[in-house]
Amino acid sequence: MAILVIVIDIAVLIVSIILIKKYLKQKIMFPRTRLIKGAGVTNDDLDINNSIFLHMTDGIIAFDRDGKIILINPAAQKLLNVQPNHKTFEDIFEKFHLNINLEKIIYLENWTKTEERFQIEDRFVNAYFAPFKKENDRTVGVIVVIQDITEHVKLDNMRKEFIADVSHELKTPITSIMGYADTLLEEEYDKETQSKFLSVIASEARRMAKLVTDLLTLSKNDSNRDVAQKELFDLGELVKKCQDKLAIEIKKKNHEVKCFVTADVPPVYADKDDIERVVLNILTNSIKYTKDNGEIKIYVGFVYNDAYIKIFDNGIGIPEEDLGRIFERFYRVDKARSREMGGTGLGLSIAKDLLDRNSGSIDIKSEVGKGTEVVIKIPTKAKEEKK
Secondary structure, X not given: OHHHHHHHHHHHHHHHHHHHHHHHOOOOOOOOOHHHHOOOOOHHHHHHHHHHHHHOOOEEEEEXXXXXXXXXXXXXXXXXXXXXXXXXXXXXXXXXXXXXXXXXXXXXXXXXXXXXXXXXXXXXEEEEEEEEEOOOOOEEEEEEEEEEOHHHHHHHHHHHHHHHHHHXXXXXXXXXXXXXXXXXXXXXXXXXXXXXXHHHHHHHHHHHHHHHHHHHHHHHHHHOOOOOOEEEEOHHHHHHHHHHHOHHHHHHOOOEEEEEEOOOOOOEEEEHHHHHHHHHHHHHHHHHOOOOOOEEEEEEEEEOOEXXXXXXXXXXXXXXXXHOOOOOOOOOOOHHHHHHOOOOOOHHHHHHHHHHHOOOEEEEEEEOOOEEEEEEEEEEHHHHHHO
């Protein structure tokens, strides 16, 4: 960090000379450090530094000892909404109510630097304040470096929310398991009651196991530790295999499931296990969220070098306002209902991640009370060869 500060100070000092001489036309002599004097800096070098300064994505502002603006680049003006009538340190920073005192930075010998994070409308910025000095080690002004950290803040908030969600999802089944287990240990119950309690324990344990498995899958996808093992395979056969695997669940709810494969669908080129997991995930959702005696139709076809799977159901549907968030981790349209049915809130997120790493895509359309349409696209070998 100390090296970064020195580099920034040098760059700003160099740029200040150019701006003051060529643009500001003020009679202010900016201090030249020993580093600049002995560095063999040419006019061309200064022109290059000036261009860099003007086009930096980070904001730079320099103030003199009186708090007046010596120079400011376009990035700083944009990030802090600096107006033409803003001429001083107070004009720019007073409205943000920062714990920053210009006099302390300039006059306190042990003051070296400080950072402040604050919000401007819907953006978050980090401001780094540091004094700069002349050859005699006398502080002559303050440099402020401003960074837009909005994306970092959003990611940090998502991380915190994710940890909170994981903790909550694990706490619920653990509490249930402990409660029923302690109850069984405290008293003797008839076999029917014992069986009922043990059934709940087993169900909650399976739910925990599924959650952990889903989390491990997401972790592997995020870290790219697993490379997709792509191969050629028949998508129609895979879909029918998935349907057979879910035959018991389909029978329990007495659904009518029909699968149609159009002629001449070329083999797809992807990780077969990944695609199987995606299809099982989507089909399971259709079965789960379609009322008894429902209808599910599956179409496997080919268009524009992509094989596709379309899955239609006449289930409960998804509200329009939720469609934009259904691929977020732990997002549930109906949290209580999803937990009751054993959902982890990670299924669609995993499906999208798996399709992304196989150059595929997923799109979902839905209407409450009428059903849902899911379209999955997977590249064929022909498309892969054209890349």
